[in-house]
Amino acid sequence: MPNHQFIGDHQAPAPLTAVRTKRAILGTGKIPESLKKMSQQTVIYTELNKKPTVEIESLEKEGQKLWKVTVPLSEKKTGARPGLTMERHPASKFLKEIKKEISFRSFKPEWMDALSVPRIKFAKIARSLRRFDGSRTEPLWVYDNARYAFEDDSWPWGLVGRIFNSDGFSGTGTLVGDRLVITAGHMVPWKSVAAGSWWMLFVPAYFNGSSLFGAGVQSYVSDARGYNTNENVTGYDWAILRLYEPLGTSLGYMGYNSYSSDWNNQPVWSNIGYPGDIDNAEEPAFQQGFTINDTDGDSDGGEELETENCDLNHGNSGGPCFAWWNNGTDPRIVGVVSGQETEYKFPFSSRNDNVFAxxxxxVNLCAWGRSNWPV
Incomplete structure (x- = not known):
């Protein structure tokens, strides 16, 4: 039995010229009650031996309604909900447990508006950028290759969010199922996992401290499956996360598609992430129209997609490389940001590439998640 298989459509994604000209699809605007409720509350997790006693004090002054709510915390003081399981399996196991009827396409809820390009917050980032290894690279000034900060919770832009973890660093992830997020394998807090207690938090449409959908719209991760690459750039640097809260049911999710080298050098790819050099990763950045110039096969069905014109930074880790199928209506992910590497060319030259895993x-891992971690 093979260890992995192609999933998705074999035809190339839609050209961005066609995608950008598509009109916005307006939703009903009727927000699901479960999402509305979540957006209007804050949840705190605390590990105590007995049921906590909540104290509520009125601080009303001159008719202003203000309440102070005090909740006791454990000595750990994390306020986080611990994860349950983190497992690594051979690629053949994931493939064997995929249900054939599982769709690889995206899902847009009826209530949400859909835009082919996000609402840009301000002009392109003009300062010099640095690659993962610290070497300088000049930003490109053509629209297709500039990074833009944006503030938008429309579909599919609000499906990407910021990930925080118990090892103390953050990155990017994307909803690909009702309660599924895909990210880089090195975003899993492996040190905490080894210590026996870990947590990960996903905040969709994160912007300056909270979700654009509402301060309470977020979820901790209950389970994860992926690979520990020991912080090395690899083609199998991915992990699928199961959320405690089924955010994708209300917000929708992106699809996924295997990559074909026939699509090399086609400027159809986009990326979203939370790079540290833009407002200290507090705002998402968007780049569109870059190309994949080369591919390298790797273990476990992995493949490195190498690009020379997609500018990335720390915080982009785990962010999606995606394009549009079905006449520009179906965004699908083909990989996630892994890191940067230098390729040496005979006899005396080298090339710095940013790499998507x-x-x-x-895609088999994504399909396994939809098959085994439904709502």
Whole structure:
């Protein structure tokens, strides 16, 4: 039995010229009650031996309604909900447990508006950028290759969010199922996992401290499956996360598709992430129209997608490389940001590439998640 298989459509994604000209699709605007309730509350997790006693004090002054709510915390003081399981399995196991009827396409809820380009917050980022290894690279001034900060919770832009973890660092992830997020394997807090207690938090449409959908719209991760790459750039640097809260049911999710080298050098790809050099990763950045110039096969069905014109930074880790199918209506992910590497060319030259972790193993992991972690 093979270890991995192609999933998705074999035809190339839609050209961005066609995608950008599509009119916005207006939703009903009727927000699901479960999402509305979540957006209007804050949840705190605390590990105590007995049921906590909540104290509520009125601080009303001159008719202003203000309440002070005090909740006792445990000595750990994390306020986080611990994860349950983190497992690593051979690619053949994931492939074997995929249900054939599972769709690889995206899902847009009826209530949400859909835009082919996000609402840009301000002009392109003009300062010099640095790659993962610290070497300088000049930003490109053509629209297709500039990074833009944006503030938008429309579909599919609000499906990407910021990930925080118990090892103390953050990155990017994307909803790909009712309660599924895909990200880089090195975003899993492996040190905490080894210590026996870990947590990860996903905040969709994160912007300056909270979700654009509402301060309470977020979820901790209950389970994870992926690979520990020991912080190395690899083609199998991916992990699928199961959320405690089924955010994708209300917000929708992106699809996924295997990558074909026939699509090399086609400027159809987009990326979203939370790079540290833009407002200290407090705002998402968007880049569109870059190309994949080369691919390298890797273990476990992994594949490195190498690009020379997609500018990335710390905080982009785990962010999606995606394009549009079905006449520009179906966004699908083909890989996630892994890191940067230098390729040496005979006899005396080298090339710095930013790398997305991709491959049939990547989409097989996404399909495994939809098959085994439904609502």
């Amino acid at each position: 991709s491959g049939d193993g990547f």
